[in-house]
Amino acid sequence: MTVHDDRLGRFIADIEDRVGPLLPPIEAALRAVPRALFIPDVALASPGCRDEAYVIDRGSDPDAWWEAVNTATDPIITQIDDGTRGFDSDGAYTSSNSAPDTVAELLELLSTKPGHRVLEVGTGTGWTAALLSHMVGAERVTSVEIDAAISERAAKNVSVAGYEPHLVVGDGATGYPDGAPYDRVHVTCSVYRVPYTWVEQCRPGGLIVAPFETGVGCGRAIRLVVSADGTAVGRFRGSASYMPIRAQRVEYPPEPDVEPARHSTRVDPRTIAEAPPGAALTIAALTGLHVSAEQDDDLVRVWVLNPDRGDERAMTVWDPDPGQWPVFQIGDRPVWDEVTDAYFRWVSWGEPGRDRYGMTVTPDGQSIWLDRPDNVLRRAGT
Ligand SMILES: C[S@@+](CC[C@H](N)C(=O)[O-])C[C@H]1O[C@@H](n2cnc3c(N)ncnc32)[C@H](O)[C@@H]1O
Numbered sequence: 001m002t003v004h005d006d007r008l009g010r011f012i013a014d015i016e017d018r019v020g021p022l023l024p025p026i027e028a029a030l031r032a033v034p035r036a037l038f039i040p041d042v043a044l045a046s047p048g049c050r051d052e053a054y055v056i057d058r059g060s061d062p063d064a065w066w067e068a069v070n071t072a073t074d075p076i077i078t079q080i081d082d083g084t085r086g087f088d089s090d091g092a093y094t095s096s097n098s099a100p101d102t103v104a105e106l107l108e109l110l111s112t113k114p115g116h117r118v119l120e121v122g123t124g125t126g127w128t129a130a131l132l133s134h135m136v137g138a139e140r141v142t143s144v145e146i147d148a149a150i151s152e153r154a155a156k157n158v159s160v161a162g163y164e165p166h167l168v169v170g171d172g173a174t175g176y177p178d179g180a181p182y183d184r185v186h187v188t189c190s191v192y193r194v195p196y197t198w199v200e201q202c203r204p205g206g207l208i209v210a211p212f213e214t215g216v217g218c219g220r221a222i223r224l225v226v227s228a229d230g231t232a233v234g235r236f237r238g239s240a241s242y243m244p245i246r247a248q249r250v251e252y253p254p255e256p257d258v259e260p261a262r263h264s265t266r267v268d269p270r271t272i273a274e275a276p277p278g279a280a281l282t283i284a285a286l287t288g289l290h291v292s293a294e295q296d297d298d299l300v301r302v303w304v305l306n307p308d309r310g311d312e313r314a315m316t317v318w319d320p321d322p323g324q325w326p327v328f329q330i331g332d333r334p335v336w337d338e339v340t341d342a343y344f345r346w347v348s349w350g351e352p353g354r355d356r357y358g359m360t361v362t363p364d365g366q367s368i369w370l371d372r373p374d375n376v377l378r379r380a381g382t
Pocket of ligand 1: 094095096097098121122123124125126127128129144145146147150170171172173188189242243244245246247
């Protein structure tokens with residue numbers, strides 16, 4: 001056995017440790033399309049909550065570079081702040097080669113068959129587009145990337161790997177109508193609203209798999225089956241933390257020039273910061289609000305924002321003093337209280353887990369449901 005075979009064998013085994021036995025076509029694709037061909041010489045390895053991200057440089061430390069490339073659980077960040085900042089800055093991650101175990105898990109959900117026509121949204125390094133090309137034939141894969149420079153690098157990568165999928169520079173939120181209808185739509189950036197265009201461009205019986213992020217709680221995937229009546233219905237599955245699709249980046253606009261109203265909460269902010277997936281989905285469904293959290297030394301800050309109205313938001317902070325914590329609210333909407341009410345409704349339902357939740361997407365929008373599509377969770381008054 002060569003060193004290369006040994007590394008690849010361990011890589012596949014590590015992925016299977018995390019996601020279970022791989023379907024044969026996915027294992028074959030992972031064996032045929034080496035991740036290393038898609039990783040730039042200098043990038044940022046991101047071990048998530050295990051450790052701090054660190055720069056890898058193939059020239060100065062090839063062992064560390066290979067170690068990161070062969071780590072099944074870690075994404076490798078390839079761009080910061082849309083390319084305006086370097087890897088030594090602490091800007092937002094805007095492109096990456098996703099964690100191999102998550103890539104495999106999403107491909108399992110996608111269940112492609114040879115001959116399927118696939119639309120990928122978010123080409124990134126091109127690795128997924130090449131894996132899909134191996135599985136269904138490159139001439140049937142279209143991959144859309146919003147950043148022209150990233151798409152150009154991906155084109156080089158896929159070509160070195162020996163594939164020629166159709167790479168398009170554009171906004172994948174609008175799909176790519178020229179190639180429709182697709183059997184599968186595979187999204188590799190996260191959404192909190194599923195664009196209806198993906199449903200329109202997928203044939204009846206086809207599948208859409210997309211990472212779904214609500215802010216707090218791990219991301220998860222939504223797997224939707226498209227119907228002939230133009231709706232798509234499916235459940236939340238697996239875990240998938242991805243950077244957001246560009247139009248759904250939740251950015252906090254500058255604070256309006258008003259003093260925030262101050263009250264206090266007896267709900268420990270960490271309860272919301274660490275909300276399990278079912279609670280996070282309930283909060284998203286019942287409030288439509290985006291919740292994010294950050295730990296900073298001894299403090300945990302939690303922000304709540306109406307993504308459609310920057311003037312409706314609140315921030316609270318946990319500190320070690322027990323009992324109550326301050327809430328700073330902007331706008332009249334009591335967004336923190338809405339979030340905690342939704343959390344306690346989830347508790348009162350017996351804390352259902354992620355797999356009991358699903359979503360329906362229609363031309364009028366999306367709705368999240370519990371157990372059955374007719375048990376839709378709605379915001380009070382809607
Ligand atoms: C996690 S990376 C994708 C990883 C990729 N599938 C791979 O195999 O390397 C997410 C990508 O989505 C891209 N992206 C973000 N918004 C997009 C949009 N509206 N349309 C197309 N691509 C988008 C980002 O530029 C980024 O390259």
